[in-house]
Amino acid sequence: MNTNWVAQWIWNGETEASPRNEWWCFRKNFMLSSENAESAVLNISADSRYVLYVNDVQVGRGPVRSWPFEQAYDRYEVGHLLRTGARNTIAVIVLHYGIPNFYYVKGRGGLLAQLELYDSDRLIDVYGTDSSWKTSRHLGQDARAPRMACQQAFTERIDGRLWHERWMDRDYDDSNWGFCRIVGPALTAPWEGLKPSGIPKLTEERIYPVRVESLSRVVPVKLTTVIDIRNHMVPESTEHAHLVGYTGFVATIIRVPEGRVQATLGFTFAAVNFGTCWIDGKAYNEEDFRGEKPELFLDLELEQGDHLFVMDVSGLEHGRGYHIGLDGDGPLEWLSPLAVETGKDSAFVSIGPFHTVKFVDHEPGEELDMTGEAYLQARQDMQSGTLTALMEWVRPIPLSLVSRDDVFASCIWKRECRPVMVPASLQQLVSPNGALTEIPRFDGADTEIIIDFGRELSGYIAFELTAEEGTVVDCYGYEYMRDGWRQDTHSLDNTLRYACRAGRQSYSSLVRRGLRYVMLTIRHASATAKPVKIAGISVIQSHYPVADIGRFQCSDTLLNEVWKMSVYTTKLCMEDTFVDCPAYEQTFWVGDSRNEALVSYYTLGAEPLVKRCLELVPGSSRQTPLYADQLPGGLSSVIPNWTFLWVVACQEYYEQTGDAAFASRIWPHVRFTLEHYLLRMDELGLLNMRGWNFLDWAPIDQPNHGVVTHQNVFLCKALSAAGQLAIAAGQPTDGAAWANRAKELGRAINLHLWSEEKRAYVDCIHTDGRVSDIYSMQTQVTAFLCKVPELDRKEALEQLLLQPPGQFVPIGSPFMSFFYYEAMDEIGQYRWILDDIRRNYGRMLEHDATTCWEMYPGNQDNSGKSAAPTRSHCHAWSAAPAYFLGAIVLGVRRTAPGWKEAIIAPQPCGLSWARGAVPIFGGGRIDVSWRIDEENNRFHIRISSPASLRYEIRYPDGYEGSSERIEIPDCTTEYMQ
Template sequence: MLHITADSRYVLFLNGEQVGRGPVRSWPKEQFYDSYDIGGQLRPGARNTIAVLVLHFGVSNFYYLRGRGGLIAEVEAGGRTLAATDAGWRTARLGGQQSNSPRMACQQAFAEVVDARELAEGWAEPAFDDGEWPSAQAIGSAGMAPWTSLIPRDIPFLTEEKLYPASIQSLSRVKAPKYAAALDLRNQMVPESVNHANPVSYCGYVATVLALETSGFVTLGFPSGVRGSGVWVDGVLQSEWTGVQPERYYRLNLAAGEHLVLVDITGSDHGGSSHFAIDSDAAFTLRSPAGDNGVPLATIGTFDQSEYIDHRPGRRMQTDHPDYRALPEAAPTAAALEAFGSWVKPFDPSLYTEENVFGSNVWRTLAERRAVPRSVLNAILPVPEPGVLPVFEDGDCELVIDLGAERSGYVGFELEAPAGTIIDAYGVEYMREGYTQHTYGLDNTFRYICREGRQSYVSPVRRGFRYLFLTVRGNSAPVKLHEIYIRQSTYPVAEQGSFRCSDALLNATWEISRHTTRLCMEDTFVDCPSYEQVFWVGDSRNEALVNYYVFGETEIVERCLNLVPGSADETPLYLDQVPSAWSSVIPNWTFFWILACREYAAHTGNETFAARIWPAVKHTLTHYLAHIDDSGLLNMAGWNLLDWAPIDQPNEGIVTHQNLFLVKALRDSRALAAAAGAAEEADAFAARADLLAETINAVLWDEEKRAYIDCIHADERRSDVYSMQTQVVAYLCGVAQGEREAVIEGYLSSPPPAFVQIGSPFMSFFYYEALEKAGRQTLMLDDIRRNYGQMLRYDATTCWEMYPNFAENRSNPDMLTRSHCHAWSAAPGYFLGSSILGVKRGADGWRTVDISPQPCDLTWAEGVVPLPQGGHIAVSWEFVSAGKLKLRIEAPEDIVVNVSLPEGIEGEVTQVSYVR
């Protein structure tokens, strides 16, 4: 057995063959390790080589807390250690890997730039001579800080399926700007920010001296946008620019000679790369006004900075420093800038790169579409002949490759190319009719610089996308592309659940819901495979329910639930994404975690889990109740989020939907405590829930409007916003009773036009729960057809994060949503099975099951719901005549099946039992 873990990630090879990759995300104090049975792969009587590629992020993000780079591994058999990491191991920096490659996003680590000419070929093979490699440094034994506890991996290994593209969408001759750079401004301006992932703000400028040999037009490009007051050239603020937001392009007619360019970078920065580019027909050079360290830029400032933690009010960054205000006009030249010399700093070379794939793809100074030669298609076909890419005398060759569906995993290729040929890869999720939705805020790219001849490469960085821009630059001869593919990597699931009915649109919606859920199942549930890859706690409650019906997996759910209390060292209110270095709390996300804990214990009948998690639930509820103010309502600062729509949910004050979900969390905690054998401990919570519900009805109901207000602001101003979100939650959580419940039930079918409407599929999940409770399944189907039908209309293979109903949801008319693959949006995967097929858990652990079909306007439906202890419930129903339903149920013989049919419908019921 080989046991291994690393900070931050590893790829493991045995005798040159990849064995696996890991570890799963961890809190450093509880570092997970992986175990591989390698006995069958060892070569008896021969030299065997263990080789590990270790990737250390070096910065904290939303799924990693910064530690020291390190590897620990052991090979053992029969209790005897055969090998273990120590000073006898050899180590070397990966040749050709450029550690100043662009930061992908605040949520993630780094894209990669690799020069294969410097790679040690066959370094993982037994025959490789590592004699010149230095010995590794042993830094300590297992249990040293910060990895104080090593824990065995708690879920199966992820899949790696080699999938080929579906088509080549286009071939173009393209050009990139003459100069393009990616900058890590956050860590340049606030170096200590590598240790956390909180937003920071800073006040200052980036400066460069642009020297033109002759006069001419120059375009300054900002493919990811600009901040602050904008761009100053020779002391003049530039007010005219072009570009669809966030892009900005300033076209200037400049004289020969030197020009000082100042870019105001003042503002908030959560992390990621900023992109700066220049293009001109005139020859130009750049130099830094801070001296020559190889980087032609300098920064000025920071004149002030601040850190923004957990959406709490704090000291605001000051932007009235006299030097900051005066500098642009007072320093129109590099010489004049010397008066501000104490503020001017060289740009750290490790935070700067001119290998800017994102900027060169977003800003193409030429894009000339060409027909795709038949021979090029060989690159995506299983044939021995390669795809031969054309060479353009003036320009680069760009392929746009369609995988056919959204994918998540590791890009790989094999090709023949001249040495020095550049291969740029850039993944996006959505294209249509000439529009490309660029991944602003995500540098979803890599650059591979070829050595001579035939070679292959697999990126070690996970990416999510559907369309891949593959651009060949600087090749002196045609590149032969033998294959391009993705190793799709997800949690290992079998397609145990199913749903089909008489409506093809609903069937397609169920399928994209399943595919979305799968792509968002990694070592935890993640919100999306492209932009973030982050385990958001609240999202996972709904994702777990969908998973129960489409895949039936339980280990990943329990792992997610167990990770959350690890954030108690940061806050007893628990973080909204874990494990994370962003100190952010969304109270609703903690409440959803409590609901998910109860639902998991009920779904599985796992009382051991309930007993283990109950103290953590009790702990956080106790601390949330400490934020009940004198009015009797939850009143706290935090990220008080529920939906992207423009509801009134300030980050300070009394937010109604938050109070409502606290009521439900307190009530659900009683059932969880009962399963844990500690029912009496939750009695006080149940009593507090009833008191809180009474106060909500007394304070937050508006009798004139016949609705609950959205909030009471910190200044005690009552909100004048009324939203469907708040009414739905009041109904769903059982706080609206009697006449008020009836009023809101009417709103479910006829939402008042003046109310803010639902803006995301995430909120639709709660809306569908409310419709199910009200017995209004027909409205649910109408809503699914309308909103998910819109996604399918635009060729969606996965569910969108948002509905394109509000200006807040998009920055231009073509951008229908931010993320095109978001598991919080996969509600139909759950409700079509639970509500329309009609399969619901009765007693905990599915000891009983309730079958209650809701045909609505359908003529037939069939499907399978997997069970947590193994086996399944299979149901099919169809109308054999008007008002008569034929129903067949297949279930384990140890489960009690309760059947109920809609009022006015007769049934012919057949039940088949089997042994499990």
């Protein structure tokens, strides 16, 4: 039901339309006089995100990610929370980002809310946002907090002394708040349209830790900060999330107020834009630093006085922030090289930029010029130890782009860190009984406690404690520890800082995080402060609400654990869309979601979420007709394979659901983007284009411009899927035409991309016409899977899949393994698939994994030090086993759209028994249980399924078969009566 909007968009009247990282609170008090109201619905949207409270109760968070031109709004039934004849309060906090990221398109600050009262289905009263609503800036939220990552918004910095934690309560005094300003009616730009979210509210479940891992006495370094150099050097980059490049420098004065100081200059994320630095004109290069990237440190001896520090920050940047710190055995300060104090500028200045560029991967663009005369002259001038010759290029960096501190750096770089035995009393932290646990404190130091939640989580950190005013609580979430080694999240600032007021208080984070461990650091207000007492710390786990309909068990306990891990991974990566991972990105990557959809079909029955994801994609046509690879966001990036997989996923969704109306709606969008891809065919009849021509994290030859074989074969599969989708949409003539296009492309691939010498497909043809001499398993797998080879070539590829040549690039990720498994499934190599799952996913379990990793575990490096085994430890593109174990071992396969027909053909693969369940679209499930009687060579299977499902049983080769069938009647009104 669409809403008839009378409410208006509102915002505050004190700040710019789209402020950077500001939280604003809104309240409306009203008397409810409609005694006849049987129900009440509150419709709400905001830019960028909101948390809604009604009469002191948190109702929901939102809105779901969407394009501004079809802004999503949520609907909540709130009648049970309202009081007739009494004052009621609606309170909303809006988190406005002010910059785009990978899951948000920049709009402007705004709140839209409308409460509708109903008598049966008759609307009897409406309360909407207008100028009578009250608003105030959240005075305790630090707008200077740094970005979490280039894909995400901002970290959380809260001062509990400056804001009342129960500002949303009915009895809160908001008399000193200002009134709201009306932005415009409901369809005011940039919100050109409003659309119900169409999905249920996400879950919220409080999860407690399982143990305290360690206790340490720590001393932090003295000075840390994060600088947003990207937005400063390229101001227009606040309007998009593209990769930018610039040449230039950052400078500050290091002041030593007294004596000589042994100092250390530290960079805790020196992975990008780390160039030469100069101190008083002396140059230092990377080899002069100790440590290993991304953590590099320069030890210095500084005399009393001022020392000019300059760093070359030239390079390409996506928006991760520049982390810099300074420590020493004496007092140190940062001061601006500019004499004028404005109060708006930081201690840092920029020199330049001398050249800037913006990169859009599917469009031509210029390269970053690292040879410009002005830039090279500036490098020469740095040797003077002054900025005198460069003043025309010097600009102050505003305070808004420089954080007050770098909590991430403080958590991973410490002057001292001394482990202490964990007392038994501290383990009380894991008990959710509300008892106060006293935190040990150390003279002249802070207290660090590492807490293990026992498994990967996705949600919001919450805690309750008693502390003295000014005590600081730092929380740093990360995913992996082993044998005392911690894998820090260098490209993700996964931290929260909370400054306490005096007394007992609680805080529940408003920023979603993925983590398993929390490093909790208590930074004491003073040497005489009383110990902090904590009543509890938890994570409010949140994901798309699904039931664990699917089941799997078998005689191999390893496979059972892998299946559970795969399902749990998929669930954690289900928010308002599928996301790649709950920690590093929280981004809807279109290609990943095709495989994730198949897993969810077989385990969680999440068709509504799949449908929402598929229908979001065409909105990116306003960015590119080729459709974006991640969305909706400010980055217009194209991975052609991701678009092709989207087409395949649309066709598979129709097959899963039999939803012909969906096929009819989505078909014009599928045709639109494929027609634009076909405009990029070359004279050979092959796709030859510029883009992020990616498939796997492996050294395959996949240049960003040229003919890439795996891309062409996936286009071939997409064209074929488009033909089938056209038929489902009632367009049989179009279906035949697109099927012919697929055949034409297949002929061109076989003519130009096959090597008769290698009996395999080459990886690519470069733009200069050079045929690649690299051969990869990725190319062979996709060619086979997309049914490109014919006759003897098909047989040749089958042999390659079974026995990969040593010189061929091997599979590089679990994502690519999904396609490998599909190909091996097609040729009946079921035992091979299970053995590969045991080998690769078993290694994850050996590393104490509770979710599937983005990459397969790595090995130790040459020094014997544990290498980072993977980046993300929870990545749903890796959850393939949950699909294949259901399809192969249970043997459940759909054979008609909408699960009208199926086959059940279990493949034992050396197992002696298995049981499980597969959801059926629309309700119900197929329960399968089988056991082998080896002595009598018999295979017995028990099947329970809806009576409406027609299915065929196929027994494994070599066994006599018997079955027990149970038919479950449909849950119809007639039956229920």
